[in-house]
Amino acid sequence: MSIENFEMELDKIKNSKGKKINLVEDFLIDIYRRLDHTENYNSCIKAICHIANLQLEDAMVQQLLHDCIIKSRIFLYDDMLGNSDIGYNPNISPQDIFLKSFYTSSVSETTLTKPQKEIFNEFQKSRRLIVSAPTSFGKTRIIREIISHNEYKMVVIIMPTVSLLSEAYNDFKHEFSDRYIVSKSSKIKIEEKKEYILILTPERMSVLMQDNINLRVDFFVMDEIYKADYKLNDDRYKVFADILYRLTKSGADLYLIGPYISAFSEKFRSKFNIKMLRYDIEIVQKDYYELDVVSRRGSHLIEGVDIRVVGDKYKNLKKITGNDKIDGKYLIYRYQKQYVESLAEKFIKDLDDKEYNRSLVDYLENNISKSWSLVQCLKKGVAFHHGAMPRHIQDLLIDEFNKNNEEGVKYLFCTTSLTEGVNSTAKNVVLYDLKIGDGNQIKSLDRRNIEGRAGRFMQHFLGRVFYFDHVDRDINEDTNVEIEFVDSSNPDIETLVQLSESDISEDSRNKYKSFVEYLSGLNIPLNLLKDNKFVDISGQITLIEHLRNDANFANYHYSTQYPVIEKLESILSIIYDCLFTKSNRGRNFDGDIGKKILLDLTKYYIYKQPSFPVLLNSGTLKYLREKENARIRLTFDLITKYFEFIWPRYIKAFENLFNFVAGEKGTKNISLDYIVSLLEYGTNNNHEIILRDAGIPREIIIKISTIFFNCESYQDVQSIYKKRRNEIINKLSNIELRILDKYI
Structure with a gap:
């Protein structure tokens, strides 16, 4: 049977819900035969999932399905059917048991899939491996197998977001706490005779390495490795790439993972002897529905129900979510925070109250606001989620969504904050927009990441993806992850100064040497600028020259625990002028008025240490945002982006540069550690x-x-x-x- 005929037969079975048992049996026999040929593997897995999803009770169908599952070597499909309500009870032969035991770890007792086993075996041979595979593939399961089978003392797992970090921390703490100290804090005391699994963001890992200069890592993992690609040109790729470079250069074993990566820097892989494996198999299959309001109006058959698409996205959303035949929970993607919230607020207007987590609602009312629309949403089984929220609230919302009881959240509106690797119980994903945060068209990698959230392995054989705009799924741009220092023809000087000189390419060496000579002419040591990692170097030089020439230099100096408010304002002002980038200022705090507002809010936060509700209702924030929900978003952003991240980094850089100039002038140093701690942690204890x-x-x-x-x-x-x-x-x-x- 050709692949075209194979797909046609599968469509017939799906549309008939498997009612023609003879057709299903013949098709399963064909699947079994096709599994003899590697090129048919993905199409066979697709067919197995679709037939398993039909939940057929016929004994012969179940036996044939079992035989196909055993031959596919994805044994956990059998467990999923065994946990269903269809009385799944196939005959299990001694050969079946033997085959499963071959894929089951004698150490962890975990059964791997065929692709997982291939990856694990390759890692044990090469010790340096990059794996590109779809979501729900089980890439992180392999991490646990690698750790279980090797004698590593120091394991580091780098996660891109705090939500992913928290999820991984709880998984590894549960499994490895008997052998390892499992930590997601950079404030950990490293003892020679103890063994560690450290689960950190790149920023936290950077801090840990600064505080422990002799740290030796035996094995490290980086998830969502595409975030080290310099072509992203965002605020974080440099720190991802820096940690990747430093840990790889240390000689540690490595396992780099990410979804839908077509290639990874050949120069980087060659330099550090790293092998790459690529898989495109979807362990959880997807049904795709394009419900574009322009080109796809009219009737669509979804789960046997005729749904008529009209020229209004919101009405189409209500039709889909209101249909009982479309089971499961929903992730609804929108590209900006305010749109996520406004759509959720609109969605609950015609929903009845339901059982909800009263303790969570009380907590949010007491610590954020009684008027926050999220509170009203939770009472109706709805929530929204975005990156500006504090991480503990993000995690609480994911927990509510993943509940199986009636009390939990069924509809979760989100930005990419929830689509970058966080596991959820969503069976349905709605792409309400095909844009990203800046309003540009979504790229293939981002779109496929969002699609990948539909369906969760061990809970679903199938997920559903609904597009509310036209999408060409056949267009998948190449995602070649490139590392700046080896792949860019003109790497930034901030990147070059962090490298060992021997790792600077011939093409970049003249640029580097010219810069070192330029610094020498200014009497500025390279290490001074290098220590302020990825703070704009031209801004640092401008600040040094300003301090050198400032007749009021002494006005920055203080000898008390922290400066009086006027001195602090001078320090913050010159930091803003010299070190803040255009991106740092954003639209809220740009220009003279924006600068004054940001400085006033920062001083208020440092000297008064207000609670969130008090800060939220301050006169300045009420001036900036009259409506409370918008003000809550801005307050979250102010705390997480400015108080806890941008200001501490730049204030520490200012301290280093000031003390260098103070040494030149023969005056005393200052310490801004107290201020940095108050901003970053809200305490000095x-x-x-x-x-x-x-x-x-x-x-x-x-x-x-x-x-x-x-x-x-x-x-x-x-x-x-x-x-x-x-x-x-x-x-x-x-x-x-x-x-x-x-x-x-």
Whole structure:
């Protein structure tokens, strides 16, 4: 049977819901035969998933389906059918048992799929491996197998987002805490005789390596590795690429993973002897429906139901979500935060209240606002999720969405904050827009990442993807991940100065040497600028020259714990003028008025340490955003982007540059550590900094701070938490305790 006829037969079976049993049996026999040929593997897996999804009770169909599953070597499909309500009870032969045992680890007792087994075996041979494979493939499952089968003392797992980090932390803590100290904090004490699994973002890993200059990593993983591609030209690719370079150069074993990558820098792979494997098999199959309001109006058959698409996206959304035949939970993607929230707010207007998590709602009302629209959404089984939210709230919302009971969230509106690798129970994904945050057309990689959230392995054989705009799925741009220092013809000087000189290419060496000579002429040491990682170098030089020539240089100096407000304003002002990029300023804090507003808010935050509700209702923020939901978004953004990230990095850079010039002038140094800690962590107490670094919000720390008073490391916090948990329980609500359990 040709592939065209094979697809036609599968469509007949799907459309008839498998009612013609003889047709299904013959088709399964054909699948079994086709599995003898590697080129048919993906189409056979697709067919197995679609037939399994029909949940047919016929004994012969079940036996044939079982035989196909065994031959496909994706044994867990059998377990999924066994957990269903169809009375799945095929005959299991001794050969079936033997084959499954061959793919089952004697160490972890985990059964791998055929592709997973191939990857694991290749890693054990080459020790340096890049894997490109679709979502739900089980790439991270292989990490656990690698760790289980090797004697690594220091394992580092780099995750791109805090949501992914939290998810991975809980998985690895559950599985490896008997052997390893598992931590997602950079505030950890490294002891020679102990073994560690550290799960960190690139930024946290950078801090850890600065604090532990002799750190030796035996094995490291980087997830979503495409984020190191310099062509992204965003604010984070440099730190991803820097950590990748430093850990790879250290000689550690490595496993780099990402979805839908067509190629990875040949120069980088050749330089560091790294092999790459690519897979395009979808372990969870997808049904795709284009419901474009322009070109696809009219009737569409979805799960046997005729749905008429009209020229209104929102009406089409309500038709899809309101149809009982389309089962499962929904992720609804929109490309900007305000659109995510406004669509969710509109969606709940004609929904009835349902059972909801009262403890979560109380927590959000007390610590954010009673008027926040998310509170009203949760009462109707709806939520929204975006990157500006604090990470503990993001994680709580994902937990609500992943619940199986009626109390949980069924509809989750989101940006890419939830589509970049976070596992959820969504069976349905709606791409309401085919754009990304800046309003440009979505790229193939981003689109496929979002599509990949439809269906979860071990819960679904199939996911559904609905497009509300026209999409050409046959167009898949090449995603060749390129690393700036080996692939760019003109790498930024900020990148070059972080490299060992021997790793700078011939083409870039003249640029590097010219820059070093230029610095020498300015009497500025290279290491001074290098230490301020990825802070704009021209801005650093401008700041040094300003400090050297400023007749009021002494006005920046102070000797108390932190400067009086006028001195701090001078420091913040010159940092803004010299070090802030256009992207840092954004549309909210650009120009003289924007600068003044940002400086005033920053001083208020440092000197008054307001709670979120107090900051939210300050006069300045009310001036910026009259409507409360918009003001909440801005306040989140202000805290996470400016107070906790941008300002601490630039203030520390200012301190280094100021003290260099102070040395030239023969004056005293300053320390801005107190200010940096207040901004980044909201405290200067070491034990509270450790708790904040672990992800515990300030309002919880206030209640339990005294219990952890003598803690000097993350391990101390974990130990005290176990010993005094009963005391902690009496101080916290159910939700607050859940946060603590998740992060400690």
